[in-house]
Amino acid sequence: MSRKISIKNKLIYPLILLAFGWILISATIDLDNLFNYANQDIPEYISFDNTNDNHIDDRTATLGRVLFYDKNLSSDGTIACASCHIQAHAFSDPNVQSTGVNGLTSRHSMRLVNPRFSREEHFFWDERAATLEDQTSQPIQDHIEMGYSGTNGDPTLTDLLNDMENIDYYNTLFEFAFGDTEITENRIQFALAQFIRSIQSFDSRFDEGFAQVSHTGETFPNFTEQENRGKELFVNSVGCVNCHIPPEFSIEIHSANNGVITVAGIPGEIDLTVTHPPSLRDLVNPVGDLNTPLMHDGSFTSLLDVINHYNDIPNNPANTNLDVRLTDPNGDPQQLNLTEDEKQELVAFLRTLSGTDIYTNEKWSNPFEPDGSITIIGGTLGISEESLTPFISISPNPVVNIASIETNLGQFEVWIYDLTGKLLFQEEATAQTMVDFSTKASGLYFVIITSENSLQITKRLVKK
Known part of the structure; x- marks a missing residue:
């Protein structure tokens, strides 16, 4: 290694x-x-x-x-x-x-x-x-x-x-x-x-809207008309929720195959064992671009591809594991007969499921x-809890004027740096020391404390 x-x-x-x-x-x-x-x-x-x-x-x-x-x-x-x-x-x-x-x-x-x-x-x-x-x-x-x-x-x-x-x-x-x-x-x-x-x-526009209503069937006040119509199709008319259950949008546990049975990179190969897709959240990134190809074989390259697939699932005799919820009363693959507007409404709704923080x-x-x-910094590196449980207190934090630094490490040395790496304070002390921040600029500072046996702990301190 x-x-x-x-x-x-x-x-x-x-x-x-x-x-x-x-x-x-x-x-x-x-x-x-x-x-x-x-x-x-x-x-x-x-x-x-x-x-x-x-x-x-x-x-x-x-x-x-x-x-x-x-x-x-x-x-x-x-x-x-x-x-x-x-x-x-x-x-x-x-x-x-x-x-x-x-x-x-x-x-x-x-x-x-x-x-x-x-x-x-x-x-x-x-x-x-x-x-x-x-x-x-x-x-x-x-x-x-x-x-x-x-x-x-x-x-x-x-x-x-x-x-x-x-x-x-x-x-x-x-x-x-x-x-x-x-x-x-x-x-x-x-x-x-x-x-x-x-x-x-959980910071998507769907989450923002759902927090303002009592159930998914209500109109979301932060959605466009197109997005709300797409939500209504997803939740009610089309029945997507029978497999992809909100608000988690994870797959229902008894799901079977979804009609895609090909294998990536192996033409003609069939795979009927795929029954567990990920959540429908974050299919697209914050700017609306598709994060990745879709399905287990990566064969779909747009959300519209997905909608078109479920709108007209291929009737492939080789697929003996098609989920019954994707079939019509005769047992054949479903034909939803969605209009082009309805397809775009579903796409618009799916886009609301993406956040930004992730x-x-x-x-x-x-x-x-x-x-x-x-x-790796901080922690009791190389020292067992039995031999030393360090106590470091910086108060108040955030600080306006005077900060008290207290420790059980006995004699210690303290350094304080700003974000540029400039050393602002250095001192040897025993048990406690006081530091004047009254003339320091507001912002984040780093307090590094080292004991006699080289145990080093880093703390963040905020100056108001």
Whole structure:
């Protein structure tokens, strides 16, 4: 394993760390200031939650984020989970087939939008994984995808676990999340599943409108006439809700095939096992462009393609698994006979299901630098909880005049930097020190505290 490692927990690093201001901070994992994964706002009208006993914890989800973006989890160091599930594309792939370490996948990469709120608790297009935890390690052990299959000359998952033990940041993060440095498949599954479950999108125009009414059948005050007509078609006339149930818009758990049975990259091949599509949320990005090709084979390149398919489902005798809800009273594939205006109304409604936060929120972004290094600051790096439970208090925060910095670390040294990396304050103290911010500009500051045994903790302080 050759990935460059950059863990900053020593006294000599603070100036280097802060010299580039917010640019560097955006690619840094601060163990003292974790992102909120566990207690995100969820609309009251969202009723489904497939979380099992692996409830989201900020520490474990932080580890999951690193695992999700780490190319070291592939046999040749070129592919991460995020290589095929790209944040800018609603955690899917703009390519029809994704590139793995040993070729192309046979199915399109599924969007990871609101997986926690799916009615169907099984995962993959064919539902072969009983839980999200089970799903997370299967791509790692797939010959095509990430290459630790133990077949075709591939290394095994045990080889990967052994290699990870020699990566310093995993020793740090596994101990931070689980209390010790042991790395197991089960722990990898738990961490990845927590991170993936945390990915959510509830800031769409649909959510804005639904919050103002009592049920989906009402007119949404923020919708155009076309969008409201599309919603009425979706909810009532056409019956899309029989399979794609709002407000989650996840698939109904007893769904069968939707009439698309081809296989990506293999002409003439048939696949009848695809029964679990992702949520219909975030089919398009914030500017209205399609995030990725649609369906498991990536054969549809517009929302209108999708509407046309359901309007006139092909009568293919080879499809012995067509969902009964897509058939007419005679058992033949449905013919909806939608007008062109109705098709455009449905398209307009589907566009209202996309948010904005999921595409740019740093908590779900790549923590690695372009050269493959990762920066971890804060936390009790290298010190067990039994030997030291650090206490750091900065008050008031935000501050107007005087800030009190108090710690149980005994003698310590404190540095305070602004966002440009300029050192504003440096002092040695014991237990407590006072810092005058009355003449400082309003904004964000970084307080770095180092104990005699080189334990370093970074805190953010806001000047009003």
